Amino acid sequence: MEFILPEETKKIPVDENKTYDVIIIGAGPAGMTAAVYCSRKKLDTLVISKDIGGQVLLTAGIENYMGYQYITGPELIQKFEEQIKQFPVALLIGDEVSYLSKNKKGFVISTNYGKNFKSQTVIIASGKSSRPLNVPGEKKLIGRGVSYCATCDAPLFGNMDVAVIGGGNSALTAVSDLIKYAKKIFLLHRSTFRADPVLIERAKKSDKVDIYLGYIVEKIYGKDRVESIKIYSKDEDTEKILPVSGVFIEIGLIPNSQSVKDIVKLNHLQEIEVDCECKTNIEGIFAAGDVTSVPDKQIIVAAGEGAKAALSAYKYLVTRKK
Ligand code: NDP
Numbered sequence: 001m002e003f004i005l006p007e008e009t010k011k012i013p014v015d016e017n018k019t020y021d022v023i024i025i026g027a028g029p030a031g032m033t034a035a036v037y038c039s040r041k042k043l044d045t046l047v048i049s050k051d052i053g054g055q056v057l058l059t060a061g062i063e064n065y066m067g068y069q070y071i072t073g074p075e076l077i078q079k080f081e082e083q084i085k086q087f088p089v090a091l092l093i094g095d096e097v098s099y100l101s102k103n104k105k106g107f108v109i110s111t112n113y114g115k116n117f118k119s120q121t122v123i124i125a126s127g128k129s130s131r132p133l134n135v136p137g138e139k140k141l142i143g144r145g146v147s148y149c150a151t152c153d154a155p156l157f158g159n160m161d162v163a164v165i166g167g168g169n170s171a172l173t174a175v176s177d178l179i180k181y182a183k184k185i186f187l188l189h190r191s192t193f194r195a196d197p198v199l200i201e202r203a204k205k206s207d208k209v210d211i212y213l214g215y216i217v218e219k220i221y222g223k224d225r226v227e228s229i230k231i232y233s234k235d236e237d238t239e240k241i242l243p244v245s246g247v248f249i250e251i252g253l254i255p256n257s258q259s260v261k262d263i264v265k266l267n268h269l270q271e272i273e274v275d276c277e278c279k280t281n282i283e284g285i286f287a288a289g290d291v292t293s294v295p296d297k298q299i300i301v302a303a304g305e306g307a308k309a310a311l312s313a314y315k316y317l318v319t320r321k322k
Helices: 029-040 054-058 073-084 150-157 169-179 197-205 299-321
Strands: 019-025 045-049 090-093 097-102 107-111 116-124 128-130 161-165 184-189 209-213 215-221 228-233 238-243 246-249 253-255 285-287
Touching: 019 029, 019 107, 019 299, 029 045, 029 054, 029 073, 029 116, 029 299, 045 116, 054 073, 116 299, 150 169, 150 246, 161 169, 161 238, 169 184, 169 197, 169 246, 184 215, 197 209, 215 238, 285 299
Parallel strands: 019 045, 019 116, 045 090, 116 285, 161 184, 161 246, 184 209
Antiparallel strands: 097 107, 107 116, 128 253, 215 228, 228 238
């Protein structure tokens, strides 16, 4: 894996000696919107994120972000980035928050690259990541046939046989993407579909798609690249080996809340619990977007929540100073 040093992407220097008004963790739609709002309130703001864009970078087409009838995920993020760079926001991109702790004066944020930053408030907008299957062979073959993003990787599997795992909108959207390229698609799901009916219909109608319901994947085989998978049906007590060149794992997302789990309250899904003002259980820590308990994981919702979190942080700072 390529080793990328943290990049201080903008002219505004990143400073470990000062105490920021607000540190925003994450630079997806929630984090970037929060940054713009904080900056317009003249708050001294630092954003720390491993990338700019998060999950949106993996989204092919967006038709429900107001103002754009159609825009790709990377294009929308580019526009967000251009907008954020109009404001005096310090950006530390390429590093990740490893720990968040509280002291008498506020909060300390430690990063994977050993930096420590101080802040009076924190907005956590760290989003979600793909859920792994956790079966033998998966980790070893990531990028060598195992993919978590059909939107990105479908064109690499032209005229090949592939498997898609999952039964939600992500899996069925993956099938829809792959129909254009792959020779055969095995859609494997352990229970009943929960995807939108229109996507299920599309999969069922395609001659290219073979659906295996009630099956789980037990193992992914391959020396240098994916060669086959072992699947098992409990109901039928049947095991099968399917020769495939690609395995698309589309079984949902997990919140990026590990680094803050010791300080803020999480729900049973490991999402940060927030109220309608984006407040967490800890005064001075706010959260927004997909990492929170707000149910709808949508770009426009995340952006709106980012704005709310910034305004709440501002109100908190103003009332505390009085
Ligand atoms: P979901 O949580 O909706 O679905 C996850 C699927 O994966 C379920 O079918 C689940 O099965 C299965 N699953 C979970 N864990 C495992 C496991 N360990 N092994 C095997 N199967 C497993 O996630 P999605 O990523 O599909 O969607 C996330 C959100 O994003 C949803 O709100 C969705 O609507 C939205 N979305 C919308 C799109 C659109 O509108 N075009 C496109 C993509 C996503 P089970 O039901 O048995 O738990």
